[in-house]
Amino acid sequence: MSVNLKQLAKALNLAPSTVSRALRDSHEISADTKERVKKLAAELGFEPNPFASSLRQSKSKTIAVIVPEIENNFFSQAMNGIELVAQQKGYHVLIYITHENFDREKSILQLLRNGRVDGLLISISNNTKNFDHLDEYVHAGVPLVSFDRVYESAAIPSVTTDDVTAARKATEHLLAGGCRHIAFLSLAEGLSISSRRKQGLQDALKKHRQVTATTIECSNDDESNRILIRKLLQQKQRPDGIFAAVEKLAVNAYEVCQELKISVPGKLKIISFSNSASTALFDPPLSTIVQPAREIGEEAAKILFKLIDKKVLIPSEKKQILPSFINARKSSAPK
Amino acid sequence: MSVNLKQLAKALNLAPSTVSRALRDSHEISADTKERVKKLAAELGFEPNPFASSLRQSKSKTIAVIVPEIENNFFSQAMNGIELVAQQKGYHVLIYITHENFDREKSILQLLRNGRVDGLLISISNNTKNFDHLDEYVHAGVPLVSFDRVYESAAIPSVTTDDVTAARKATEHLLAGGCRHIAFLSLAEGLSISSRRKQGLQDALKKHRQVTATTIECSNDDESNRILIRKLLQQKQRPDGIFAAVEKLAVNAYEVCQELKISVPGKLKIISFSNSASTALFDPPLSTIVQPAREIGEEAAKILFKLIDKKVLIPSEKKQILPSFINARKSSAPK
DNA sequence: CTGTTAGCGCCTTCAT
DNA sequence: ATGAAGGCGCTAACAG
Numbered sequence: 001m002s003v004n005l006k007q008l009a010k011a012l013n014l015a016p017s018t019v020s021r022a023l024r025d026s027h028e029i030s031a032d033t034k035e036r037v038k039k040l041a042a043e044l045g046f047e048p049n050p051f052a053s054s055l056r057q058s059k060s061k062t063i064a065v066i067v068p069e070i071e072n073n074f075f076s077q078a079m080n081g082i083e084l085v086a087q088q089k090g091y092h093v094l095i096y097i098t099h100e101n102f103d104r105e106k107s108i109l110q111l112l113r114n115g116r117v118d119g120l121l122i123s124i125s126n127n128t129k130n131f132d133h134l135d136e137y138v139h140a141g142v143p144l145v146s147f148d149r150v151y152e153s154a155a156i157p158s159v160t161t162d163d164v165t166a167a168r169k170a171t172e173h174l175l176a177g178g179c180r181h182i183a184f185l186s187l188a189e190g191l192s193i194s195s196r197r198k199q200g201l202q203d204a205l206k207k208h209r210q211v212t213a214t215t216i217e218c219s220n221d222d223e224s225n226r227i228l229i230r231k232l233l234q235q236k237q238r239p240d241g242i243f244a245a246v247e248k249l250a251v252n253a254y255e256v257c258q259e260l261k262i263s264v265p266g267k268l269k270i271i272s273f274s275n276s277a278s279t280a281l282f283d284p285p286l287s288t289i290v291q292p293a294r295e296i297g298e299e300a301a302k303i304l305f306k307l308i309d310k311k312v313l314i315p316s317e318k319k320q321i322l323p324s325f326i327n328a329r330k331s332s333a334p335k
Numbered sequence: 336m337s338v339n340l341k342q343l344a345k346a347l348n349l350a351p352s353t354v355s356r357a358l359r360d361s362h363e364i365s366a367d368t369k370e371r372v373k374k375l376a377a378e379l380g381f382e383p384n385p386f387a388s389s390l391r392q393s394k395s396k397t398i399a400v401i402v403p404e405i406e407n408n409f410f411s412q413a414m415n416g417i418e419l420v421a422q423q424k425g426y427h428v429l430i431y432i433t434h435e436n437f438d439r440e441k442s443i444l445q446l447l448r449n450g451r452v453d454g455l456l457i458s459i460s461n462n463t464k465n466f467d468h469l470d471e472y473v474h475a476g477v478p479l480v481s482f483d484r485v486y487e488s489a490a491i492p493s494v495t496t497d498d499v500t501a502a503r504k505a506t507e508h509l510l511a512g513g514c515r516h517i518a519f520l521s522l523a524e525g526l527s528i529s530s531r532r533k534q535g536l537q538d539a540l541k542k543h544r545q546v547t548a549t550t551i552e553c554s555n556d557d558e559s560n561r562i563l564i565r566k567l568l569q570q571k572q573r574p575d576g577i578f579a580a581v582e583k584l585a586v587n588a589y590e591v592c593q594e595l596k597i598s599v600p601g602k603l604k605i606i607s608f609s610n611s612a613s614t615a616l617f618d619p620p621l622s623t624i625v626q627p628a629r630e631i632g633e634e635a636a637k638i639l640f641k642l643i644d645k646k647v648l649i650p651s652e653k654k655q656i657l658p659s660f661i662n663a664r665k666s667s668a669p670k
Numbered sequence: 671c672t673g674t675t676a677g678c679g680c681c682t683t684c685a686t
Numbered sequence: 687a688t689g690a691a692g693g694c695g696c697t698a699a700c701a702g
Contacts, residue, residue, distance in 0.1 A: 006695075016695085016696075020697060020698095021697085048696070049695050049696070052694070052695035052697085053697075055695085056698080057696085
């Protein structure tokens with residue numbers, strides 16, 4: 001391919017090591033030499049071979065991000081934040097999408113246990129019930145930080161939103177609007193976000209003994225979700241409020257409401273976690289709980305780089321929690 | 336870190352070269368030895384050091400994807416397709432987001448001219464007017480394929496949708512609905528997708544001399560876009576049809592229509608390129624031109640791997656065009 | 671301040 | 687069917 005360090009050194013009548021040091025601005029090289037070296041390097045478009053340098057230094061200047069999906073505003077915004085911080089740090093970002101597949105998640109972790117990356121950010125697949133692959137990975141000594149869908153382990157730092165509080169507030173919002181029977185559309189029982197958001201709902205209900213709640217376990221399949229929701233909304237005692245754990249499920253609920261001609265918010269109020277701005281254009285505009293997705297990505301990356309740089313984390317950094325906020329719109333408006 | 340080839344070899348009482356061959360299923364190794372080697376390798380979780388092997392073979396088993404943004408269903412779906420194909424090929428994917436910044440795009444290309452990747456997929460930033468950085472890159476001999484927002488160069492294969500045809504059909508759809516003054520919301524004059532989509536619009540208008548068209552040059556900034564659209568819709572002779580080149584601009588148009596209480600589709604019909612399924616829930620449901628985003632990503636990746644594998648492309652592969660389809664909804668319905 | 675030497679871990683001749 | 691040796695390109699240790 002292009003020119004290498006040795007050739008560059010020969011052209012300059014210098015030793016390769018001198019050239020190497022000059023390019024890395026070592027203090028033990030004369031300003032004069034540095035200039036000469038950098039000039040020719042720029043002219044020849046020299047770029048050090050990253051593999052030789054990684055091999056030598058056991059540092060890849062690369063991190064990996066593992067996400068369940070990317071076609072989802074939360075994850076793409078988080079990705080934006082991660083990429084930004086990595087860019088500033090001069091790091092490269094490898095992306096892996098598990099498509100909510102546990103085996104894929106496991107094999108990626110295995111693949112990355114060879115120094116290809118200096119660290120790893122992960123948001124867990126909703127089919128992951130066993131975390132040995134994460135424990136083993138951490139045990140191998142490579143920094144790992146989880147975000148949003150986290151693994152609750154003392155050894156793994158995490159960055160999330162205040163799911164419990166946000167869910168409690170969302171529920172209180174529905175209660176204030178007059179709801180007396182709330183359905184919680186959950187993504188996957190085992191997921192950290194599902195259990196926390198459900199916890200928030202239950203917290204809110206403690207002061208409201210007369211209010212009943214139902215949990216509907218949904219999946220990644222739109223059609224089967226719609227079937228579940230249709231069944232829910234065709235009951236005699238159907239709910240008057242829906243709290244969706246992720247946007248996808250609110251969309252499914254809207255579809256069913258249109259089909260069954262259920263008036264929102266008249267007969268049913270809906271609120272959902274969502275990071276999509278265009279929910280404001282829905283009919284009716286969807287009330288959302290918005291996570292600071294980009295910041296979550298940024299913070300997770302910053303924590304990861306602290307670990308990579310062998311800095312010690314202060315306790316608040318180990319389990320970082322960023323607040324979400326509620327965007328109340330017409331879908332949950334009181335009469 | 337973990338175990339390396341030499342240690343594995345010693346544990347097996349074999350030479351490193353034998354172990355290396357066994358793991359790569361070389362035909363000159365006995366089935367017996369292969370089995371022994373693979374068993375222990377799996378037990379110890381051995382993964383060859385990727386940098387040593389890349390250095391030795393001058394192959395990185397990695398591709399890069401450069402996109403203007405990721406918080407956009409088109410790009411995230413394309414990314415999905417790319418990642419899928421790469422995964423099947425045993426390749427890793429580096430992601431770079433330019434945020435529509437030309438300098439960033441340029442510096443990434445420079446960074447990648449050192450063998451870090453075996454190939455590159457790019458969708459061009461809307462502020463890119465000069466393509467020297469791409470030409471130089473290709474000249475350096477590294478495979479590059481552009482998709483969606485492409486650089487029209489004979490040397491660079493591309494994968495796009497049939498922008499001209501799709502735009503023509505979308506325009507004809509508005510015309511059939513009765514529109515007589517169409518506004519085209521364009522993203523950036525220089526972009527391949529902008530000029531092609533505008534071309535399609537003009538093609539459709541050729542048979543309709545009495546119809547007038549206006550082009551509004553929009554940007555990445557929502558607020559200034561809304562100002563432009565507001566001005567457009569407050570004219571005496573305001574348009575009765577809007578064709579938005581990208582979803583973002585249709586969203587801006589909806590916002591302004593709500594603000595100005597312009598009835599859609601009564602007074603104004605709207606159609607837009609979009610890959611977001613939830614446009615069906617908009618008020619009114621948005622008519623969209625849907626690109627096969629995932630397939631575009633997949634095809635682009637497949638072409639890239641053909642180049643990487645030194646296969647010769649047949650002419651139809653050099654400029655691949657996949658059809659979009661129109662999803663007519665209420666926003667463009669005739670009276 | 672600059673040069674020499676050695677080795678990161680792997681794969682690929684070449685030899686046996 | 688297996689082993690021995692060399693080198694990919696870079697940088698860190700050691701000289702001077």
